[in-house]
Amino acid sequence: xxxxxxxxxxxxxxxAFFSLGANRMRTVLTTVGIGIGVATLLxxxxxxxxxxxxxxxxxxxxxxxxxYVSKFPxxxxxxxxxxxxxxxxxxxxxxxxRAQSTYVSAISPIVGRSADVAFGGEQLSAVDITGATHExxxxxxxxxxxxxxxxxxxxxxxxxxxxxxxxxxxxxxxxLDPVGRTIRIDGRPFQVVGxxxxxxxxxxxxQDLAVLVPFKTFYSTFGKSRGFSLAxxxxxxxxxxxxxxxxxxxxxxxxxxxxxxxxxxxxxxxxMLAQTYEQLxxxxxxxxxxVGLITMLVGGxxxxxxxxxxxxxxxxxxxxRRALGARKRTIVLQFLxxxxxxxxxxxxxxxxxxxxxxxxxxxxxxLAADVQLFTIFGGVGFAAVVGLLFGIxxxxxxxxxxxxxxLRYE
Amino acid sequence: xxxxxxxxxxxxxxxxxxxxxxxxxxxxFGITRGEWVAIIGQSGSGKSTLMNVxxxxxxxxxxxxxxxxxxxxxxxxxxxxxxxxxxxxxxxxTFQLLPRETALANVELPLVYRGMKAxxxxxxxxxxxxxxxxxxxxxxxxxxxxxxxxxxxAIARALVAEPSMLLADEPTGNLDSATGEEIVRLFEExxxxxxTLVLVTHEPKLAARCPRAIRLTDGQxxxxxxxxxxxxxxxxxxxxxxxxxx
Numbered sequence: 001x002x003x004x005x006x007x008x009x010x011x012x013x014x015x016a017f018f019s020l021g022a023n024r025m026r027t028v029l030t031t032v033g034i035g036i037g038v039a040t041l042l043x044x045x046x047x048x049x050x051x052x053x054x055x056x057x058x059x060x061x062x063x064x065x066x067x068y069v070s071k072f073p074x075x076x077x078x079x080x081x082x083x084x085x086x087x088x089x090x091x092x093x094x095x096x097x098r099a100q101s102t103y104v105s106a107i108s109p110i111v112g113r114s115a116d117v118a119f120g121g122e123q124l125s126a127v128d129i130t131g132a133t134h135e136x137x138x139x140x141x142x143x144x145x146x147x148x149x150x151x152x153x154x155x156x157x158x159x160x161x162x163x164x165x166x167x168x169x170x171x172x173x174x175x176l177d178p179v180g181r182t183i184r185i186d187g188r189p190f191q192v193v194g195x196x197x198x199x200x201x202x203x204x205x206x207q208d209l210a211v212l213v214p215f216k217t218f219y220s221t222f223g224k225s226r227g228f229s230l231a232x233x234x235x236x237x238x239x240x241x242x243x244x245x246x247x248x249x250x251x252x253x254x255x256x257x258x259x260x261x262x263x264x265x266x267x268x269x270x271x272m273l274a275q276t277y278e279q280l281x282x283x284x285x286x287x288x289x290x291v292g293l294i295t296m297l298v299g300g301x302x303x304x305x306x307x308x309x310x311x312x313x314x315x316x317x318x319x320x321r322r323a324l325g326a327r328k329r330t331i332v333l334q335f336l337x338x339x340x341x342x343x344x345x346x347x348x349x350x351x352x353x354x355x356x357x358x359x360x361x362x363x364x365x366x367l368a369a370d371v372q373l374f375t376i377f378g379g380v381g382f383a384a385v386v387g388l389l390f391g392i393x394x395x396x397x398x399x400x401x402x403x404x405x406x407l408r409y410e
Numbered sequence: 411x412x413x414x415x416x417x418x419x420x421x422x423x424x425x426x427x428x429x430x431x432x433x434x435x436x437x438x439f440g441i442t443r444g445e446w447v448a449i450i451g452q453s454g455s456g457k458s459t460l461m462n463v464x465x466x467x468x469x470x471x472x473x474x475x476x477x478x479x480x481x482x483x484x485x486x487x488x489x490x491x492x493x494x495x496x497x498x499x500x501x502x503x504t505f506q507l508l509p510r511e512t513a514l515a516n517v518e519l520p521l522v523y524r525g526m527k528a529x530x531x532x533x534x535x536x537x538x539x540x541x542x543x544x545x546x547x548x549x550x551x552x553x554x555x556x557x558x559x560x561x562x563x564a565i566a567r568a569l570v571a572e573p574s575m576l577l578a579d580e581p582t583g584n585l586d587s588a589t590g591e592e593i594v595r596l597f598e599e600x601x602x603x604x605x606t607l608v609l610v611t612h613e614p615k616l617a618a619r620c621p622r623a624i625r626l627t628d629g630q631x632x633x634x635x636x637x638x639x640x641x642x643x644x645x646x647x648x649x650x651x652x653x654x655x656x
Binding site: 004006007011018022316317319320321322323324325326327328329330403404407 | 462465467468487488491492494495496500502506507508510519520522523524525567
């Protein structure tokens, strides 16, 4: 930095902070405007970021190399009846996929319903009962810390056995080891062979309030009328696209879909949920940011107003400085720094308030606020930039005053 | 000996509401280093305009103004700021101190714009304040100082950057006569110390104390000679429309 520029910056900064200190009340009032803007923005952004990151964690619990094939898409567009009338999947189709796909590492038919589960005097209702094969263990990414998972033999001989989700195990067997005991699902006895470790919630739904039973046992117990879906995992997550394309081809062939007709099945990926979710929060984000920006605009106009007052008040000072050798750009810089310093202070206050609000919201509501460091710097920096922008005009006015006039100003 | 100030046929025309006001109508004179010159005239005589031109706060409409070998009559605004900083020490009637800064900080200001380091700045400012006998008040703000003391701070500020000339505009105008006398004595001291002083005033008594005075009337020099004669005599008799060194 050359000497003149150094003078401009150092002296500008010194005067700016000096003047802030000298007009404390005014500084505080001005900062409030910009502070409210930043606080609004940050609180909203913080809450949305919190939502997003907790959702991402939940999605990760499903697995990124997993596909679910079903008659129904997770995100429905159009008529439910259209999907309802699609043909059901069959077990031979499952075997054909296993034989023909080069990407699929595991595949399991899955079928589900909700039922009451009881042991002794304890009963849990609306438990998610899933019928699946032994391969579902790796597809769903379950861990079995206690006992064992379903086996191939469980399925072939339709054993009445069950693996309990963590919430069920804890709900029915507080302080007891469930393995080896017999529970009743809608009144029918099932022997517990293992328990699963906790998976957490997905979109507010408890994934652990679940019981897994062998696929064939499910049908023999609860009736054959309902159709099933397919859960598959592929070898490498990066092959997801190709695996999906291949799967479409195999499914159309084995299900005899006429050429030109639309697919009569839906391939669902966890990230589809993420997309829907992002569309939803994206709109919210847009509105929130818009509100924040308007608040910042109001704050910025406040800054501009106060800077114009400040320039007028210090007309003589500007004249003196110009007479003693300050160049125009030194004066411009002085006022720009003052404006952005006021704004940055406001930004900092707003950041603290915004963070506090987000924290309080996350304490008293289920929304989890998560404010990233970058947001904080962003808030302060953005405020400073707003100050800078709205300071340009007053600063230019200050610098372009005729020093002769300025010295005579009363 | 070359002139420190060489003014050749300088005019300054203002346009006020479509009307042309000729504040300076062809002014020529020179001032050499170490001179003490008063510029006198009634209000409206053009002396303030001349002071602004001499102080590089304004540029002539035509003519040439050489200051310390530099032609400043056509300089850009930024270059003029540098010239003001390096060549001119202003002393104003209303002192023009920054009210919120201490005497010391006020005196430091020209050095700030020269880009001098803080420590050296402070030393020089302290030395300048001692030249005007104010070392003991340097940490006071202007509102804690008397009028005379304020003007001495302003003089210290004018001296601190060691400019080619001190340019004083009615320096005693806001002071009582005793304090004014104090300031004039200080000028005499500075003159003896070799400083070049240009003093703009309408007071004949003050101009009479200067070795040389230039009288302006209607934007023209009507007298230029020894201060006493130009200021107090019937004036026009001793007109020596001199150009160049004394």
